[in-house]
Amino acid sequence: MKNCQQITQIASDAQERPLSTGEKFQLHTHIMMCKGCRAFYKNTDVLSKMMKTLKKVEGQENQKGGE
Numbered sequence: 001m002k003n004c005q006q007i008t009q010i011a012s013d014a015q016e017r018p019l020s021t022g023e024k025f026q027l028h029t030h031i032m033m034c035k036g037c038r039a040f041y042k043n044t045d046v047l048s049k050m051m052k053t054l055k056k057v058e059g060q061e062n063q064k065g066g067e
């Protein structure tokens with residue numbers, strides 16, 4: 001089983017690329033048991049969604065500014 005440092009790396013990677021089946025299994029198995037990594041995973045997911053939303057909003061504002 002992977003340690004917390006390895007799991008947080010996988011959790012971060014999940015925001016940038018699709019995980020392999022093995023990585024998904026390791027991540028979800030670990031976060032079921034580890035409160036700290038579970039919180040980290042949830043926080044990275046929220047942060048990633050916020051950043052995507054911000055990029056989208058900035059893109060829309062840039063399009064409006066060019067009119």
